[in-house]
Amino acid sequence: MKNGVTIGQAAAFVGVTVKTVRHYHQHGLVDEPQRDSSGYRRYGSDELLRLVQVRTLAAAGVPLAEIGPLLDADAEQFTAALADVERRLTERIADLIARRDTLHRLAEGDRALLPDRACAILDRMPGLGFGPDYVAAQREALVLARALVPEGFDGFLTQLEHRLADPEYIDLAKRGWEAETWEPDDPRIEELATAMADRYLANPTLLGNSTSLRAWTNASTQYRLINNHRGDQAPISARLTALTETKLRAAGVPIPHQ
Incomplete structure (x- = not known):
């Protein structure tokens, strides 16, 4: 673990904030690494890979509560779960478009x-x-x-x-x-x-x-x-x-x- 990086460096490498990394830890999505002899937690390649996977799925709209089981699923389950997430995102997109259209109509009055x-x-x-x-x-x-x-x-x-x-x-x-x-x-x-x-x-x-x-x-x-x-x-x-x-x-x- 001596060659690992600090939480701040890990967050920067992955493209999230330190707060987000800690949030992932709280949800059990990424295991916290053990502290080294200096008392610092060092993130190795395994933790960085997991952070990248979690961040990517979260950015794609997968709820945090579903990311853990999704990463632990086999290939068939993973594909089915992604299809379900895509369906829900499509519904949300349609709802957002409808709301946007309503705002446009509001700007036109009656x-x-x-x-x-x-x-x-x-x-x-x-x-x-x-x-x-x-x-x-x-x-x-x-x-x-x-x-x-x-x-x-x-x-x-x-x-x-x-x-x-x-x-x-x-x-x-x-x-x-x-x-x-x-x-x-x-x-x-x-x-x-x-x-x-x-x-x-x-x-x-x-x-x-x-x-x-x-x-x-x-x-x-x-x-x-x-x-x-x-x-x-x-x-x-x-x-x-x-x-x-x-x-x-x-x-x-x-x-x-x-």
Whole structure:
């Protein structure tokens, strides 16, 4: 052992830190050499070879807990174990790529939380005269709808697409948002609710198809949460929606109760 090297030299030769070498010792991956007459542990070629093997496997992604059995395995077991490690690394790579893609979508705003079709709907709204607060409220409603009622989400998007293609609905929706500046007892609120209900009844596609309506009816609690979102910030709009829905239920439309 006189010709061996110190732990610092061994670590430098192998390309790791002294702390890492000690870490390998703690995990039983590399035996600690005996101390020489000077009291120093001297690492010979056997220990250096083992350090290189452990370092290489660890760098390849093999968990430390699996390195010992792997080095002690026969050729067939070694090959099978490496294949298993490769499979797990491939899964991790796919997961990391998916996370990276999510970060890229986050940088693009809505696209991290909503599909392209929903983003296209939101992108159309400013050009139709809807203000940023209205668009923001619709964005949040879409995010909640996708998360809470996924089976009704596509139908909800179709419903919004029909609404944005209906000039009369667009005018009523803008008035509804402007109603936030009205007094709570303004008679125009009741009149606007009647006009909105009449428009829905005149063009049922604005309410969604039977599958979409059924999905929302079966998720009344989620519907209530989504419908009441921002209700404290836009109380007139919330009241207008409630009045409109009451009129629609009276006409036989299966609107979930809030």
